[in-house]
Amino acid sequence: ASTGNRSVGYRVAVAETTSARRALAEDILLRSAARQTLLILIAATIVFFGVRRALRPLARLEEAIDRRTPDDLRPIRHAVPREVDRLVGAINGFMGRLADALAALRRFTGNASHQIRTPLAIIRTQIELARRARDPQEMAAALDVADAAVAQSERTLAQLLLLARV
Numbered sequence: 134a135s136t137g138n139r140s141v142g143y144r145v146a147v148a149e150t151t152s153a154r155r156a157l158a159e160d161i162l163l164r165s166a167a168r169q170t171l172l173i174l175i176a177a178t179i180v181f182f183g184v185r186r187a188l189r190p191l192a193r194l195e196e197a198i199d200r201r202t203p204d205d206l207r208p209i210r211h212a213v214p215r216e217v218d219r220l221v222g223a224i225n226g227f228m229g230r231l232a233d234a235l236a237a238l239r240r241f242t243g244n245a246s247h248q249i250r251t252p253l254a255i256i257r258t259q260i261e262l263a264r265r266a267r268d269p270q271e272m273a274a275a276l277d278v279a280d281a282a283v284a285q286s287e288r289t290l291a292q293l294l295l296l297a298r299v
Contacts, residue, residue, distance in 0.1 A: 190214055194221070206232040245293050252286035255279070 135141075194211050208225040259279035266272040 187214075191217065206235070241296070248289045248293070249286065252282040252289065255282040256286070 190213050194209070194213055194217075197211050198209070206228045208228065209221050211221070213221050256279045259275045259282065263272045263275035263279070266275060
């Protein structure tokens with residue numbers, strides 16, 4: 134310190150107790166932790182609502198698909214995010230192939246039904262003719278036709294079973 138004419142030296146000593154320093158450190162830590170917790174909660178809330186909003190079109194797509202009946206194989210015409218557009222296209226392609234396969238199965242079933250019923254009707258008719266026949270040759274001829282129809286029916290049935298297995 135200077136008085137103008139002469140300087141006088143002095144020393145300042147500052148002391149602090151460890152408990153006061155510890156209390157200050159705890160206070161700083163608690164405030165920092167509270168701020169960080171608040172920031173994390175705000176960020177989590179923003180992320181939660183952001184993701185929920187971003188996934189809303191997918192939830193609507195899910196509801197639209199859930200409402201469909203099992204035989205409804207029309208393509209999905211629903212607005213979806215660009216990232217999911219290819220997935221919806223793949224699902225539509227699959228549903229188209231499935232519709233084609235089901236149509237082929239219906240045609241196959243109709244043809245199989247016809248291929249099995251025709252020989253059975255022939256067999257029934259020939260058995261009736263054999264019952265009414267007065268001549269043993271007529272009876273034998275009717276039974277031969279019925280036997281041929283049974284053989285044809287066995288071949289058809291074997292082919293149908295093989296196709297069904299394939």
